[in-house]
Amino acid sequence: HRFYTNYRNAVASGFPVVLCPVNTQNPVYMVLNAPLRPILKKILPTAIYDAWQPATYGWEFRDHHGFHDRIGPVFILVTTGVNEIWCADPALAQILLARRKDFVMLPEAKIIMSLLGNNIIASDGETWARQRRLIAPNLNERISAIVWKESMLQADQMADFMLTKEPEGISTQTVASLRAIAINVLGQVGYGQPKPFQPMELPRDPKAPMAYIDAIGLVAELLAAAAIVPNFILSLPFMPLVVQTLAAAMRKLPALTADMLDQERQRQKTRSVEDSESRENIMSLLVRLADQSKNKEAGQARAADPHASTLSLTEDEIAGNLFLVTGAGFDTTANTMSYAAVLMAAYPDKQAWMQDELDRVFGGSSTGLTEKQRADRLASLDYTTVYPQLVRCLAFMFETLRLFPAVLHLSRGVKVNPTNAPPQTVTVRSTTHHLAGAYNVFVNNMGLHTAPATWGADSDEFRPERWIEVDEKTGQESVMTPPRGTFSPWSGGPRVCPGQKMSQVEFVVVMATLLWRCSVKPVTHSERGETDADARHRLLELTEDSQPRLTLQMNRPDEAELQWVAR
Ligand code: HEM
Incomplete structure (x- = not known):
């Protein structure tokens, strides 16, 4: 039933949909999918194995831009747990990262990072803003x-x-x-x-x-x-x-x-x-x-209100x-x-x-x-x-x-609106997408960083020279700024x-x-x-x-x- 609801929500969003009837957030699946991958590669038909890839750990590093080339820069992976949005579209990536109140940190990141006390990366909302103002x-x-x-x-x-x-x-x-x-x-x-x-x-x-x-x-x-x-x-x-x-x-x-x-x-x-x-x-x-x-x-x-709590770290x-x-x-x-x-x-x-x-x-x-x-x-x-x-x-x-981006994808969760409120929406290039239900959102750095549309036909090649711009008059070299949202x-x-x-x-x-x-x-x-x-x-x-x-x-x-x- 969950899979069907997820599927309907995904189709209604208007993004391409990839079906993967497993629960990618299940701890047993999370532990086992990496060691099982080589075995399943041998026994599964290629089409099924390929379709399963985006549900495996670290797939984007192995794949570079292949999956996005076939399906599109954004797709929704429909799972039996929470739907996943995989985004290698620079325009949408910028929107997702800019709207910190609608696309919030995932609880998993918070558990690991708040090991020794609450901190900036493990917080959202005002608690985050206060710490950010002091730390950054x-x-x-x-x-x-x-x-x-x-x-x-x-x-x-x-x-x-x-x-x-x-x-x-x-x-x-x-x-x-x-x-x-x-x-x-x-x-x-x-x-x-x-x-x-x-x-x-x-x-x-x-x-x-x-x-x-x-x-x-x-x-x-x-x-x-x-x-x-x-x-x-x-x-x-x-x-x-x-x-x-x-x-x-x-x-x-x-x-x-x-x-x-x-x-x-x-x-x-x-x-x-x-x-x-x-x-x-x-x-x-x-x-x-x-x-x-x-x-x-x-x-x-204290001057204003003797019982007030302070805003600090x-x-x-x-x-x-x-x-x-x-x-x-x-x-x-x-x-x-x-x-x-x-x-x-x-x-x-x-x-x-x-x-x-x-x-x-x-x-x-x-x-x-x-x-x-x-x-x-x-x-x-x-x-x-x-x-x-x-x-x-x-x-x-x-x-x-x-x-080799240290952080292969940036993880967020769609902040689910209260039941009676309309779902979150995102508008990219004048098309509005409705995101009903829960979603995990992954801004795919690897996909963005290797997209041939941005980096050219040699996008998979290691060429540091691609970053250098030369001033025609002085011959002075500088590092170019890539188009917004393409390098994160x-x-x-x-x-x-x-x-x-x-x-x-x-x-x-x-x-x-x-x-x-x-x-x-x-x-x-x-x-x-x-x-x-x-x-x-x-x-x-x-x-x-x-x-x-x-x-x-x-x-x-x-x-x-x-x-x-x-x-
Ligand atoms: C090559 C080196 C580094 C890379 C690739 C890197 C990458 C990142 C990324 C991708 C995030 C954001 C995660 C997200 O949006 O979900 C982040 C956040 C953060 N990084 Fe780095 N980082 C690097 C070095 C550092 C260093 C040296 C420090 C501190 C001294 C640092 C401190 C932080 C902090 C405090 C945050 C949380 C910011 C917030 O949530 O507002 N990072 N880093």
Whole structure:
């Protein structure tokens, strides 16, 4: 009966309809559809298997634009649970993302993200707006300058590690190293807890003392398990040590957060303004602003009404949002940098193209410089003047996120109107669609990012040059702005990612520092009869063998064996 009602609602919407008589939100189906897929591919007739694809996990990454080419840029997947709208139409995508009150966050995202307290990503309506007003402006240019410095330092140390610690610079630790950089930058920029570079290793001792950043890093690394599996199960003695350590981290985090905030408040009381500014980080800004507005509003509210509640961040929200900086910023940035490193090795010509820019902007190549000269040169590179010139590095990031978007689709739910009210509607290109009943809405980033109508016949090819515009008069290069709604790795509309600039600065300076000092190559196993072209191809296959976990990531990151060579 549900399927029939869903079908009727879908047909009435006027969008193309795809029938899929399964409940895509059923937990058993959610767990089993990925492992069952290869088996069903063998036994099901091709037409049925193909039609089932949009109901399988991560289908849009595998499919690019194929399904949309056949059915249309928007279609409704009719299921026995809740209907799903899949949208790869730039005009509709913009509307869906702009109308935050009608297309709201899904409960699943809220459960995972509010693990350590309520926060901006897990909220809607006024609770969201209040937090957004306090948080988004904090991730500003001042923070970008700190990101620039810390990321450069970390990448320089990573280059040292690759060139001096790994035999002949051959390493399977590139992904682990970039993950370490991402977490260390967050440690410094988010919470003022600096850490020297070392390839990421998860802690495996539940009894050992833990700093906030280590605990939060572990929770971010194993976020789904932390959110879904009860703590007492994670703690069972037969669980792997890393899982038991995760349970310990979850237990310790409320106290670690409270301690860290206490210390920050003490520091803010006793330090001078200049001193506080010199050790600015997201936590210190957040605490200061939250406390300031709390005091101000409390004063005003008390004056007007002695019983009024204040409009500010609660302690729970400060803790939740502090966690979110890592929860939202770590995996996304780390995975984007990881794909980029593998792609740079697979495409030596595009790497050389970036190195040309670096040698120009950094005032010459690093070849022949002494250690001190090299360090001085890097230290002289100022964020405000140098960052805007690294357009090829930014183009490389955009192209990486176009084909490997960390967030494959943006999820929303149609806010169901009360029974007697008319259903939600959306009007695209003068056609109005009625959305009766419940719908999950997925803005398909992968479909949008590979649509031939936007990106041309070579939309599936990795070509960072496509982003570059050249000023005819000056010859100056800049990064083009794609048509609205066609490129949304950081989402769009009022809920656009507030960490967008921060992640761009980090990516650009990490890749720039590494490539200025080193070239990165695939390792050709000629003993197995492999040619250089085979080795490059093997790396590309590694990037294609990916799956969304929390964000899109390679299934076999440890097989990314790369050689780092000093230039
Ligand atoms: C390459 C890196 C990144 C990517 C691809 C990315 C992507 C996204 C996307 C797609 C969303 C919106 C989800 C939606 O609309 O449903 C989002 C939201 C968010 N991101 Fe990022 N992000 C990145 C880095 C960061 C960083 C470094 C931070 C923080 C320091 C951050 C903090 C946030 C926050 C707080 C939100 C919630 C905004 C809101 O709900 O109003 N992100 N991000």
